[in-house]
Amino acid sequence: MSPTIKLLQGNEACVEGALAAGIQFYGGYPITPSTEIAELLAEKMPRVGSAFIQMEDEIAAMAAVIGASLTGAKSMTATSGPGFSLKQENLGYAIYTEIPCVIVNVMRGGPSTGLPTSPSQSDVMQARWGTHGDHPVIALCPSSVEETFWLTIRAFNLAEKYRTAVILLLDEVVGHMRERIEIPDHVDNVLTRKKPSVGREGYRPYQPDADLIPPMASFGEGYRYHVTGLTHDETGFPTNDTEKAGILIDRLHKKIDNNLDDIVEIETQMMEDAEIMVVAYGSTARSASRAVKDARALGIKAGLFRPITIWPFPANELKQYLPQLKQVIVAEMNLGQLILEVERNVAGKAPVHGVLRGDGELITPTQILARIKEVQ
Amino acid sequence: MSAYEKYLRNNRLPHILCSGCGHGIIMGAITRAIEKADLDQDRTVVVSGIGCSSRLPGYMDFDTLHTTHGRALGFATGVKFAKPELNVIVIMGDGDALAIGGNHFIHACRRNINITTIILNNNVYGMTSGQFSPMTPQGHFATTAPYGNVDRNFDICELSRAAGATYVARGSAYHAVMLTDLITKAIFNPGFSVVEAISQCPTYYGRKNKQGTAVDMLNAQKENCVTVAASAKITSDQMQGKIIIGELHKSEAPEYTAVYRNIVDSLQAKEMK
Amino acid sequence: MRHEIRLSGSGGQGIILAGIVLAEAALHEDKNAVQSQSYGPEARGGASKSEIIISSEAIDYPKVTAPDIVLALTTESYKKYAKNLPANTVVIVDFSVNVNGDTGVLSLPIIQAARDELKRPIVSNIVALGALNAVAKVVSPESLEAAVLRRVPKGTEDLNRKALALGYQLVGKYMLTSGYIR
Numbered sequence: 001m002s003p004t005i006k007l008l009q010g011n012e013a014c015v016e017g018a019l020a021a022g023i024q025f026y027g028g029y030p031i032t033p034s035t036e037i038a039e040l041l042a043e044k045m046p047r048v049g050s051a052f053i054q055m056e057d058e059i060a061a062m063a064a065v066i067g068a069s070l071t072g073a074k075s076m077t078a079t080s081g082p083g084f085s086l087k088q089e090n091l092g093y094a095i096y097t098e099i100p101c102v103i104v105n106v107m108r109g110g111p112s113t114g115l116p117t118s119p120s121q122s123d124v125m126q127a128r129w130g131t132h133g134d135h136p137v138i139a140l141c142p143s144s145v146e147e148t149f150w151l152t153i154r155a156f157n158l159a160e161k162y163r164t165a166v167i168l169l170l171d172e173v174v175g176h177m178r179e180r181i182e183i184p185d186h187v188d189n190v191l192t193r194k195k196p197s198v199g200r201e202g203y204r205p206y207q208p209d210a211d212l213i214p215p216m217a218s219f220g221e222g223y224r225y226h227v228t229g230l231t232h233d234e235t236g237f238p239t240n241d242t243e244k245a246g247i248l249i250d251r252l253h254k255k256i257d258n259n260l261d262d263i264v265e266i267e268t269q270m271m272e273d274a275e276i277m278v279v280a281y282g283s284t285a286r287s288a289s290r291a292v293k294d295a296r297a298l299g300i301k302a303g304l305f306r307p308i309t310i311w312p313f314p315a316n317e318l319k320q321y322l323p324q325l326k327q328v329i330v331a332e333m334n335l336g337q338l339i340l341e342v343e344r345n346v347a348g349k350a351p352v353h354g355v356l357r358g359d360g361e362l363i364t365p366t367q368i369l370a371r372i373k374e375v376q
Numbered sequence: 377m378s379a380y381e382k383y384l385r386n387n388r389l390p391h392i393l394c395s396g397c398g399h400g401i402i403m404g405a406i407t408r409a410i411e412k413a414d415l416d417q418d419r420t421v422v423v424s425g426i427g428c429s430s431r432l433p434g435y436m437d438f439d440t441l442h443t444t445h446g447r448a449l450g451f452a453t454g455v456k457f458a459k460p461e462l463n464v465i466v467i468m469g470d471g472d473a474l475a476i477g478g479n480h481f482i483h484a485c486r487r488n489i490n491i492t493t494i495i496l497n498n499n500v501y502g503m504t505s506g507q508f509s510p511m512t513p514q515g516h517f518a519t520t521a522p523y524g525n526v527d528r529n530f531d532i533c534e535l536s537r538a539a540g541a542t543y544v545a546r547g548s549a550y551h552a553v554m555l556t557d558l559i560t561k562a563i564f565n566p567g568f569s570v571v572e573a574i575s576q577c578p579t580y581y582g583r584k585n586k587q588g589t590a591v592d593m594l595n596a597q598k599e600n601c602v603t604v605a606a607s608a609k610i611t612s613d614q615m616q617g618k619i620i621i622g623e624l625h626k627s628e629a630p631e632y633t634a635v636y637r638n639i640v641d642s643l644q645a646k647e648m649k
Numbered sequence: 650m651r652h653e654i655r656l657s658g659s660g661g662q663g664i665i666l667a668g669i670v671l672a673e674a675a676l677h678e679d680k681n682a683v684q685s686q687s688y689g690p691e692a693r694g695g696a697s698k699s700e701i702i703i704s705s706e707a708i709d710y711p712k713v714t715a716p717d718i719v720l721a722l723t724t725e726s727y728k729k730y731a732k733n734l735p736a737n738t739v740v741i742v743d744f745s746v747n748v749n750g751d752t753g754v755l756s757l758p759i760i761q762a763a764r765d766e767l768k769r770p771i772v773s774n775i776v777a778l779g780a781l782n783a784v785a786k787v788v789s790p791e792s793l794e795a796a797v798l799r800r801v802p803k804g805t806e807d808l809n810r811k812a813l814a815l816g817y818q819l820v821g822k823y824m825l826t827s828g829y830i831r
Contacts, residue, residue, distance in 0.1 A: 007682065009672045025458045033688065046640045047647065048546070051457050056483035060450035063443065063480075067423070067454025070441065075454070093444055104823065117688035138673050177711050178669060178684040180676050219439040219455060220462045222418035225435055228442035237388065238442075288710040335387060 003182040003271045010148045010174040011036035013076070013181055013200040014104055017152025020187040022057065023071035024050045027064035028262045029057055029083060031171045032116040037078040042322065058086035059216060062103070066090060069099045069166030074156055074192070078104035081114060083259035084123055085130065091165050092131030093229045095252070098192055098206070098214065100159040102152070104168045106175040107282075107333075109360040118360030119172035121282055122334035127167045128311050134249060136256040138263060139167040139311040142174055143285045146181045151308070156193040158263060162255055163213050169310060171333065173283035173362050203323060205232040206248070212255035256312060265308040266317050274303025276372055277321055279342050281307050284363050288331050291368035302376050315340045331355040331368050351375070380407040383417065388577070392431060392504075394591025398549030398575030402496055403432045405552050406465070420463040423452040425477060427469035427503045429496035429575075446477030449484040452491050460490070460633035463563070465600045470497040471509035474530055479512070485539035488567040489632035494559060495532055495570065498577035506580030517584040523591040532572040542567035544625035548574035550597035550619060558623065561589035567631050574601070574619065650705045652787050653713040656777070657698040658722030663774030666800060670778060674788040674796035675703040677704040683711045687692030692752070696726035717786045721746055721775055722759065737786055741777070754782065757819045763812065772812035775801075776824060779816020784824070790817070 003208045008016070014037055018026075026045060029036040038054065040200040050066065055061040061077050069075040079087060084105040087119075094101050107123045109115025123130075126140045139156050142148040152168060159166040196203050196215040205225040208214045217223035228237035231245045239245070256263065269289055271277065277296070280288035285306045295302035305321070307314050328350050330339040343352045355371050357363045384407065393399050408421065420438045424430035426445035433440035443451045448466050456464045473481050473495045484491065500508040500518060508518035508525045511532070515524045536544045542563035547555030555573055562569035576582060578592035587593050604622035607615060654671065658664045665686050671683035686699045700713040718739045724747045731740055742748060744758040757780055763773040775797060782793050793802035794813055801809045 005676060007669065007676055007684065025454065027454060043585065047643050049640050049644065051451070051636070055450065056479055059447060060453070060480050060483070063447040063450025064454030064457070066443075067441070067456075068458035069454075070439075071455055071459040073458040075458075089444055090447065090450075117421070173685070173711060175686065176685060178672060178682075179605055179708070179711070180681055186516035219421050219441075220419055220459055224418065224437055224439055226440045228434070229444055230442065266436070286709040286711060293709075362710075362712055364712075364714070 003184045005182055007178050008145055008181050009036060009176055009178050010145045010170055013042055013145045013163070013177065014148040014152045014168070014170065015040040016183055016202060017149040018064065018076055018156070019044060019048070019101070020149070021153040021156035021190055022074050023076055023159070023200070025065065025068035025075040025155070026052050026077065027055050027061040027068065028077050029055055029061045029079070030079045031058070031083040033108055033175050034078045034080045034083075034104060036175075037104060037106075038082045058083040059090065062087040062090035065101045066094050066097075066099050069101050070219045070251060073275040074100070074160070076102040076104065076156075077343060078106070078343070080106045080116070081108045081123060082112070083111045084126060088130040092133055092135060092368065094165040095131070095135045095137070096133070096218070096229055097227050098122065098252075099227075100163055101165050101167075102159050102168060103165055104152075104170065106170040106172060108172050109242060109358070112252060115360040117172065117242040119283060119362055120333045120358065120360065121284065122337065123169065123170050124310060124332070124337040127169055136164070136253050137167065137311045138162070138164060138256065139169050140308060140310070141169045141281045141310045142308070143282055143306065144174065145177065145179045146186070147308075148174060149181060149183065153187060153190065158191070160191045161213075161264075163193060164217060164256070167311075169282070172190065196223070201299045204234045205236040206232060208251060208255070212251050212258065214326050250270045260312060260316070263309055264314045266314045267304075267308060269304040269306075271303035271321060272304060274321070274322070275324060275326040276300065276302040276329065277305050277327075277340070278323050278329045278331060278372070278374060279305045279307070279318075281310055281338070284331050284333055287363050287365045288368050290365035291372060294369050295372045298373075300372060302372050308339075312337070313345070315345045318345050322346065325350040328352045329355060329371050331363050331370065333357055333363060340349065380404070380411045383407040383410055383437050386436055388435050391435055393428060394579045396576070396578040397428070398577075398594070399429055399496055400430060400497065401495070401552050402555065402573045402575055405547075405555040406432075406467070406494060406559055406599045408556045409464070409563060412560045413563040415463045415563065416620060417441040420465065421452075421455050422449045422465045422467065423455065424460070424467045425469070425472040427472045427501065428498075429467055429469040430472060432467050434576065446472055446475070447480060448472070449480040449491070451592075452489070452600065453484060453489055456489055457489055457633055457636070460637070465563070466491055466493045468493065468495050469502075470495060470499065470511035470532070471501045472533065474510040474592065482535070482539040485541040485568050485570070486538055487632040488540055488542055488629045489569070490566055492559070492562045492565075492569045493571070495572050496575045497572050497589045498575040498581055500577050500581035502577050506584060512581075518581070519584070532570070536570040540568070540629070541570045541625070542627045543569035545570075545623045546572040546574070546619070546621045548597040548601050548621060549576060550594045551601060554621065557615065561623065564627070565627060573632050609637055614632065650703075652701070652703045652718060652807070653716045654701045654703070654718045654781075654787065655698055655713055655716040655730055656720045657696060657724065657726035659695065660697050660818040662722050663771070664697055664722070665699045667778050670800050671787065671793070672701050672703070672797045672801065674735035674792040677791050677796065678788055680705055681708050683708045685711060696723065696725065696729045698720070698730050718781060718787070720781055722773065724775065741781055741784060755824065757820065757823050759816070760799050762815055762819060765806060766815060767811055769808060772808060776816040777810050777817070779813040780820050781816070783820035784815040
């Protein structure tokens with residue numbers, strides 16, 4: 001069958017992606033500008049026999065998602081700014097206990113209640129470091145409605161494959177705008193978590209395979225195992241043993257760091273001979289793309305570097321361009337977040353400039369082009 | 377070996393609780409109730425938050441989930457709603473359930489989702505060494521109430537009933553046999569059930585409030601608790617300072633996962649047409 | 650081919666739906682389209698807008714910066730969204746809009762016609778779409794009609810067909826007499 005062509009919002013495409021990935025549980029709480037995700041899932045999920053619940057708050061929604069995932073259900077929640085802050089405690093729990101789940105954050109203007117209906121990209125660092133404690137994070141950042149569909153599926157796949165929480169960072173522009181999307185009749189490569197090959201007696205819930213990822217039994221399958229947010233050993237029970245604590249935190253990082261090739265995804269435009277690299281992500285990358293094209297028309301060798309996986313940051317991919325770069329520009333809808341990571345990786349080899357905006361308006365191509373012209 | 381011992385992870389014992397703590401007796405009552413209710417050990421999930429009581433599931437041989445402070449019911453709701461065929465039992469402390477988890481608690485009651493909740497009430501935060509909880513009586517002492525507690529305390533059972541729980545009971549560690557019976561009935565209730573289990577914390581609450589040894593505190597439970605039947609026969613003057621134990625509320629209401637299942641079924645029936 | 654279109658009015662006039670319909674009509678002509686709109690307090694009563702970019706090329710920056718077509722159904726939305734426009738922008742307003750002496754504005758009795766001739770002021774947005782497309786020829790009349798019929802409630806197809814036709818007629822009738830010159 002041929003794909004269906006539709007005009008959808010990014011939030012709607014996220015729902016289509018979640019359904020294509022086989023979502024079985026959604027727990028949420030209404031918050032602008034992510035609410036359409038909950039509304040649409042509330043309509044669609046009972047029709048396919050899966051579970052939709054609106055919880056009493058964001059904290060409980062995140063908790064419910066983790067509980068559901070432990071029964072084997074592919075689980076997701078969606079939120080925005082203030083709600084994302086509330087989810088952080090249990091987000092850390094999901095990462096530490098290695099329970100797969102997807103958290104969508106449609107970024108809006110902040111801090112605090114801020115600009116609920118306006119875009120921003122100011123939760124980039126909250127996505128990285130919002131929950132307490134040292135932890136790895138996977139966060140993906142789509143630039144279009146169609147990419148939101150595919151990255152939602154990818155978020156589920158990465159969550160299931162690496163047994164972790166995956167954050168999908170939309171911004172209000174991508175979440176709310178409507179554009180063309182081709183929805184395939186069938187999606188290949190939908191992943192589910194690795195199950196144990198041993199019975200209850202031989203099962204050690206946090207004993208990893210060679211890939212550093214432990215197979216995951218579902219609650220109710222007779223394994224009768226323990227899950228705790230306390231530091232735990234391979235048995236799943238708490239331990240204060242510093243050696244075991246070190247082994248656990250080390251493995252959690254390594255299971256991500258050893259697989260950067262699989263996890264990290266970027267897009268570049270006209271970077272082959274670029275001397276000025278514009279780094280941008282999400283909706284801002286659309287403005288940057290326009291600006292780079294306009295710069296080329298003026299004979300300026302500019303290119304776009306777009307992190308699609310924003311965490312882990314695509315450091316190796318960026319560094320490969322360093323020898324050819326004379327200037328680096330980072331455009332983002334905040335007053336300087338990802339630019340810190342870019343600066344860290346550029347490490348003084350080229351000047352790094354910001355096109356930064358925190359007033360709730362999308363950065364325009366004109367703004368970025370002006371900066372390109374200024375620094376060339 | 378007692379029949380209920382098969383529900384314990386004997387290799388995890390001894391437990392970390394203080395000597396004289398009432399929580400072990402209550403864990404015994406919970407496991408005996410599970411045995412009486414004949415729950416399938418492989419299809420039963422025990423969920424807890426953070427605190428002394430929340431360590432109990434670690435000693436119980438089921439799928440067990442030790443979550444974050446106050447959030448046990450959020451996690452448990454996810455487990456139950458995703459897989460309604462599982463039996464879900466939640467063990468919380470008084471601070472855990474009613475302070476940081478108070479919002480989750482009243483909403484779980486309101487939904488009437490089929491979860492059995494046991495709140496171990498020792499009137500104090502024990503794990504963090506004796507701060508006052510929403511169940512510390514006014515005027516009583518705690519490390520954060522050195523001049524007497526300013527706060528008033530909740531009545532857990534009244535709160536549960538008002539919020540919509542369909543089975544509400546109170547028992548005590550001293551009345552362990554009765555407590556087992558109440559928890560068994562709570563498990564059988566096809567909706568949200570709350571059992572307040574009065575426990576003693578001789579280490580912190582008892583010491584701060586000069587309540588003597590664990591035995592003294594258990595004796596106080598014996599003296600102060602009056603059954604529902606007995607309470608009907610004594611004057612209100614005689615009831616001063618007493619605590620009513622037994623079954624306090626029973627009602628019928630549609631169960632959350634069943635209501636949702638009905639919606640799913642009717643939608644799918646429409647699709648078939 | 651590229652159009653930047655801004656539709657505006659007050660909340661409840663169906664401006665958002667009109668924008669979606671227009672974007673969908675373009676999609677079905679294998680063009681690219683992006684639609685966005687005002688949200689929140691801005692979208693409750695007061696002036697609201699729905700913006701559409703239609704292009705045969707890929708659309709990067711998704712916001713309208715230099716609209717070539719602007720529609721305003723209320724004076725408030727006209728004041729807010731029909732200012733600082735490029736010189737050649739087609740501006741269509743409802744008769745009720747006070748344009749304060751501005752020239753080059755095509756004023757049509759959109760709401761009045763929906764009310765008097767169709768007895769259903771609720772289809773003013775579709776009348777407006779017909780008028781807009783008659784002037785600017787963004788999509789083919791067939792594509793627009795098909796897109797309208799895909800989005801409107803069942804049982805209202807005839808009413809909406811008539812509304813579209815009414816829009817086209819209004820342009821035929823008033824384009825010359827209104828002093829609108831391009």
